[in-house]
Amino acid sequence: MKAVDFDYAQPATLDAALELLAREDVMVRPVAGSQSLGPMLNLRLAQPELLVDITRIAELRTIRQEGDRLVIGACVTHARLEDGDYPDVTRGVLPSVAAVIAYRAVRNRGTIGGSLAHADPAADWVNVLTALGADVVIAGTGGRRSVPMTDFILGVFETALQPGEIVAEIHVPALSDRARWGYYKVCRKTGEFSHATGAVLIDPARGVQRCVAGATSGKPVVIDGPALFADGCTEAAMAAHLAGSPAADDPIALRTHTVALKRAIAQVMS
Amino acid sequence: MSTHAKTISLTINGTRVEASVPPRQHLGDFLRERELLTGTHLGCEHGVCGACTILIDGEPARSCITFAVACDGRSVTTVEGLDDDPVAAELREAFSAEHGLQCGFCTPGMLVAARDVVLRRPDADNPAIRTAMSGNLCRCTGYVGIVNAIRRVIDARNTNAG
Amino acid sequence: MGEVSTAGSGVGARVRRKEDDRLLRGRGRFVGDIALVGMKELAFVRSPVAHATITGIEIPEEHRGTVFTWADLAAGGVKPIRAVSGLPGFKVSEQPALADGKVRFVGEPVAVCVAATRAEAEDIAASVFVDYAELPVNSDMLEAVTPGAPKVHDHWPDNVFLETNVGGTIAEIAATAPVKVSRTIRTARQCMVPLEGKGVVAHWDRHVEQLVLTTSTQMPHIVRAGLSECLDLDQGLIRVVAPDVGGGFGWKGLLQPEEIVAAWIAMRLDRPVRWTEDRREHLVAAANAREHHYEITAYADARGRLLGIEADAWVDAGAYSVYPFSACLEAAQVGSILPGPYDFAHYRCRTFSVCTNKPPIVPYRGVARTGVCFAMEQMIDAVADAVGREPWQVRLENLVPPEKMPFDNVTKKHFDSGDYPESVRRAVAAIELDGWRARQKAGEADGRLIGVGFATYCEQSAHGTAVYHGWGIPMVPGHEQAQARITPDGGLELRVGVQSHGQSMETTFAQVAHEVLGIPLEKIKLVHGDTGLTPYSTGTWGSRSMVMAGGAVATACRTLAERLRRIGAHLMQAGPEAVVLEEGSVKAGAAAVTIREIAHTWYRAPQLLPADVDRGGLEVTAGYKPGSDHGTFSYATHAVAVAVDPEIGQVEILDYVVVEDAGTMVNPMVVDGQIYGGVAQGVGTALYERMPYDAEGQPLASTFADYLIPGFTEVPHVRIIHMLTPSPYTEFGVKGIGEGGAIAPPAAICNAINDALKPLGVTVTNAPMTPEVILCAIAETRGAA
Structure with missing residues (x-):
């Protein structure tokens, strides 16, 4: 179980990386912590000709506060987000979520940007950052663009990234001090992939009532929160809101997603 | 015998090591096959079982899904280095x-x-x-x-x- | 008997393991750690389809000479693996080490590629093009036995390796029994998953003119026998060595095609070669086990006293018969052990070993007992439900009582000793059943449902000669041998043909020797796992090593003790009857000579020896067999409390108790470790592990992301209570214990889940009991209501 022979570059600047990623003569892929790509390479599910390692690019490893937003570089590791050496505008959401991603040895290498670019529907950041209303800053040789999470994840392993582009930053809006957060994952084992994820953010001060059903067969399902709460937030109402979505492929899946959402909402209500 | 071999320099169990590595060689294979540090075991080679866990700059990491070439300049500690x-x-x-x-x-x-x-x-x-x-x-x-x-x-x- | 102490470091002592230090420092030596000068690596081209004729193999020009197929091996005289059973009607499969014109399961090796590194060998494998003409597939054992099913082996009349019929008619009981309950019960196909996969290093030793196969095996002597047959090479020209082995559980108890290929390539190229099984190969291409299907009916009286059991059982044995255990051992065992630890009179069981387009199955820890216990213990609970009694009460009603021991059951199994009902009573007390029943009644705040389940089994271990002779498979255990040699400095070397791969034999056999000779553990060295250095043995399987090889070690040490006493007496000028061997010295009253001094005399001062000294000296090979050929019977009752989340189908184990009787324990710490580990695997069987196949015979799990084995948070902190009934037939009264832990958990957990789901009217009968299985069962019951 060994990877195909590939070339490797470790540029020191974002511009140098983007230049390599723009090459059209070889099959090129960016890599950060290699915690998702590494297994795919070993299994030969990914067979690139050139890997561009972006983890030595200093600006991608920074976390800074910009007004009411936290700007997280793509190569910030889950472990750093777990340990919390930054002004956490999410009032604990980021560290608590980071702490339940896979295992510590994986969190030490795996990055938030890599996780988003990989776009596994079961991934924590894919669903949590959708619920938090984050934006993704994408960098390419043509410049930068900011995309809301709801438009960034397009499907299973599908994102808005164009060839040659990488995730550069994630912008997470600050929560008000009245904000309440609920998060529930259905996993068969600790650290295992989620089979149904419920993520709920209620932040009245900012007029946010966002419910997300994740780990679906498609992109995260964002439910119209106000409508759901207006419907009394019953199980039947949740199921109705999920009907027809990638969370409702079969009755068992719909049931499990409804329960995950219900339990996340219960955390908010308690 | 990779056409893409890169030279890396890293510290392994306190000793400076310079080596030419094929980029596709994961750190576990590098430690075992080249450095003969066979205490690091490979149980799945896809990052789940944890048998290959070593320290990179003091932090636990999976050596099977970390490529040796990415460890240039790093300090790696294996079980043999924990005596x-x-x-x-x-x-x-x-x-x-x-x-x-x-x-x-x-x-x-x-x-x-x-x-x-x-x-x-x-x-x-x-x-x-x-x-x-x-x-x-x-x-x-x-x-x-x-x-x-x-x-x-x-x-x-x-x-x-x- | 009568030599058991609990203090010191002999039999019964909880001493630390001699193996630990090297393993804790990363200084063990597993197959994958071995590199020989000039060694090449192997990678296999494996079939991507389950059933096909190979119409062509294209090897790129530049790789000719580094890729080999069956045509090359056959031209070199290599023969297919034939694991025949002598049972009447057994159909023989021939398994070529590389596919011979036809592939019969996904993952079957088709060609082998040789390169300097594994990565490069895989590159070559990817460049080999094989043309497959696909054939219809048998992916399910019940469909494979229907008329018109495609045939796995063209010249067979059907897809059944063997049908067996055990017991007689029970029509009369069936017609009159007050209680009749029937179930359809199934266990999934599993993978064994030792953390270390298989691995082989093969080379030709020019000095001794031997093929040396260093392989991750539990049975080096049997691998040598099989290699000899397939390579047509004298056994004297083959040496098989097992180094440190990273777990086996049955998977390393067979001759593998890859071992044959590696051996042949090493001789053909006159180069050392290595093959390391990677995790995908392990999960997809091999190591399968445990796929049973039962149609079973229990007959009982109104108290729940069993009157009879009637069953049909199918085992999906896969495409080929494995060497040495054959394709029929599992199903044949079902027929003979389904009655479990119970005393009842009427029994009929028909079994089918079915051939399908899946990898061959291999006996996995507990072999058929895990499936049998899963079926039988569900029936006990079903009977209890039918007669309105607690399941533990119905167990007490039917278990063989201690006053009937030793006891021959309905299939003529000879239960040696113990108090089976007491294990149930202690389990009921230890799990604190009343407390759980009260909590059940009160209901849980979080809506989860509480359930308690029990399972009792007895396990024949250290099988004797007769049963294996009866099966007529390539391996029949006879007398087990051990060599014991006092070294010139007064230490002890032990050589055994069994192989330790986690069982701690370097420690426990030393304890046995210490018990007899008094030599300190640190001066006792165990040599094992090497056909060149140890007496013949069928190896480590079937919970046999401590009973058999431990017995042989004790026997050899006793002979040594006698010789030491005689020399010691002579040195002290005392009569042999006047001396004792104690604490490592021969003593005559106040006088004493140490074993070290006696060893010095034999090796370096032979002029001082008595004229009639035994010329065998201080080296003995002794054979051993227990007093009964029926093996030992350890037994246990497992009790488990679970919480079932009916909304998402998840099961949490809240408490787990094992009440176990392994007879005399040589090292209680090691016994506990075997039980803990077995239970963890049983939890996997119960709740997590399933190797699914689709209708085309494609395996749907190929990584640890799809094939879940239990981790730290899925396995409970098991509590163990020991009962100690020495076996009347063995040295020190030991019984086999290695497999037991893995037998009962699926049954106990299933019974607990069904106890929890009772208010919903839901019953699950198939393992693993995944969230999907539980949710579907709940949904079906709701739909039916």
């Missing part, structure tokens, strides 16, 4: 007393992960130990002896600190 580490010594003693190993194949990764738990989670109760260790699989022990061994080390350190 004189005080926490590892306490864990070895406790693993033996509590029968925390049988075939011994998962053991090097277990020790590296357990050392991290002891250092990072001195307050851990048994359920917390289990959760923190959940990235390492063992097929022999049923985990009881391993949990008891980590418990013993944490308790002893807390008692001595108190």
Whole structure:
């Protein structure tokens, strides 16, 4: 179980990386912590000709506060987000979520940007950052663009990234001090992939009532929160809101997603 | 025999090493095949079982899904490099007393992960130990002896600190 | 008997393991750690389809000479693996080490590629093009036995390796029994998953003119026998060595095609070669086990006293018969052990070993007992439900009582000793059943449902000659041998043909020797796992090593003790009857000579020896067999409390108790470790592990992301209570214990889940009991209501 022979570059600047990623003569892929790509390479599910390692690019490893937003570089590791050496505008959401991603040895290498670019529907950041209303800053040789999470994840392993582009930053809006957060994952084992994820953010001060059903067969399902709460937030109402979505492929899946959402909402209500 | 071989320079168990590596060679294979540090075991090569866990710059990492070429300039510690580490010594003693190993194949990764738990989670109760260790699989022990061994080390350190 | 102590470091002592230090420092030596000068690596081209004719193999020009197929091996005289059973009607499969014109399961090796590194060998494998003409597939054993099913082996009349019929007619009981309950019960196909996969290093040793196969095996002597047959090479020209082995559980108890290929390539190229089984190969291409299907009916009286059991059982044995255990051992065992630890009179069981387009199955820890216990213990609970009694009460009603021991059951199994009902009573007390029943009644705040389940089994271990002779498979255990040699400095070397891969034999056999000779553990060295250095043995399987090889070690040490006493007496000028061997010295009253001094005399001062000294000296090979050929019977009752989340189908184990009787324990710490580990695997069987196949025979799990084995948070902190009934037939009264832990958990957990789901009217009968299985069962019951 060994990877195909590939070339490797470790540029020191974002511009140098983007230049390599723009090459059209070889099959090129960016890599950060290699915690998702590494297994795919070993299994030969990914067979690139050139890997561009972006983890030595200093600006991608920074976390800074910009007004009411936290700007997280793509190569910030889950472990750093777990340990919390930054002004956490999410009032604990980021560290608590980071702490339940896979295992510590994986969190030490795996990055938030890599996780988003990989776009596994079961991934924590894919669903949590959708619920938090984050934006993704994408960098390419043509410049930068900011995309809301709801438009960034397009499907299973599908994102808005164009060839040659990488995730550069994630912008997470600050929560008000009245904000309440609920998060529930259905996993068969600790650290295992989620089979149904419920993520709920209620932040009245900012007029946010966002419910997300994740780990679906498609992109995260964002439910119209106000409508759901207006419907009394019953199980039947949740199921109705999920009907027809990638969370409702079969009755068992719909049931499990409804329960995950219900339990996340219960955390908010308690 | 890769046409893409890169020269890397890193510290392994305290010793400076310079090597030419094919980029596709993962760190586990590099340590085992080139450096003959066969204490690092490969149990799945896709990052789940934890047998290959080593330290990179002091932090636990999977050597099977980390490529050697990405470790240029880093400091890598394997189980062979923990002979004189005080926490590892306490864990070895406790693993033996509590029968925390049988075939011994998962053991090097277990020790590296357990050392991290002891250092990072001195307050851990048994359920917390289990959760923190959940990235390492063992097929022999049923985990009881391993949990008891980590418990013993944490308790002893807390008692001595108190 | 009568030599058992609990203190010191002999039999019964909880001493630390001699193996630990090297393993804790990463200084063990597993197959993958071995590198020989000039060694090449192997990678296999494996079939991507389950059933096909190979119409062509294209090897790129530049790789000719580094890729080999069956045509090359056959031209070199290599023969297919034939694992025949002597049972009447057994159909023989021939398994070529590389596919011979036809592939019969996904993952079957088709060609082998040789390169300097594994990565490069895989590159070559990817460049080999094989043309497959696909054939219809048997992916399910019940469909494979229907008329018109495609045939796995063209010349067979059907897809059944063997049908067996055990017991007689029970029509009369069936017609009159007050209680009749029937179930359809199934266990999934599993993978064994030792953390170390298989691995082989093969080379030709020019000095001794031997093929040396260093392989991750539990049975080096049997691998040598099989290699000899397939390579047509004298056994004397083959040496098989097992180094440190990273777990086996049955998977390393067979001759593998890859071992044959590696051996042949090493001789053909005159180069050392290595093959390391990677995890995908392990999960997809091999190591399968445990796929049973039962249609079973229990007959009982109104108290729940069993009157009879009637069953049909199918085992999906896969495409080929494995060497040495054959394709029929599992199903044949079902027929003979389904009655479990119970005393009842009427029994009929028909079994089918079915051939399908899946990898061959291999006996996995507990072999058929895990499936049998899963079926039988569900029936006990079903009977209890039918008669309105607690399941533990119905167990007490039917278990063989201690006053009937030793006891021959309905299939003529000879239960040696013990108090089976007491194990149930202690389990009921230890799990604190009343407390759980009260909590059940009160209901849980979080809506989860509480359930308690029990399972009792007895396990024949250290099988004797007769049963294996009866099966007529390539391996029949006879007398087990051990060599014991006092070294010139007064230490002890032990040589055994069994192989330790986690069982701690370097420690426990030393304890046995210490018990007899008094030599300190640190001066006792165990040599094992090497056909060149140890007496013949069928190896480590079937919970036999401590009973058989431990017995042989004790026997050899006793002979040594007698010789030491005689020399010692002579040195002290005492009569042989006047001396004792104690604490490592021969003593005559106040006088004493140490074993070290006696060893010095034999090796370096032979002029001082008595004229009639035994010329065998201080080296003995002794054979051993227990007093009964029926093996030992350890037994246990497992009790488990679970919480079932009816909304998402998840099961949490809240408490788990094992009440176990393994007879005399040589090292209680090691016994506990075996039980803990077995239970963890049983939890996997119960709740997590399933190797699914689709209708085309494609395996749907190929990584640890799809094939879940239990981790730290999925396995409970098991509590063990020991009962100690020495076996009347063995040295020290030991019984086999290695497999037991893995037998009962699926049954106990299933019974607990069904106890929890009772208010919903839901019953699950298939393992693993995944969230999907539980949710579907709940949904079906709701739909039916």
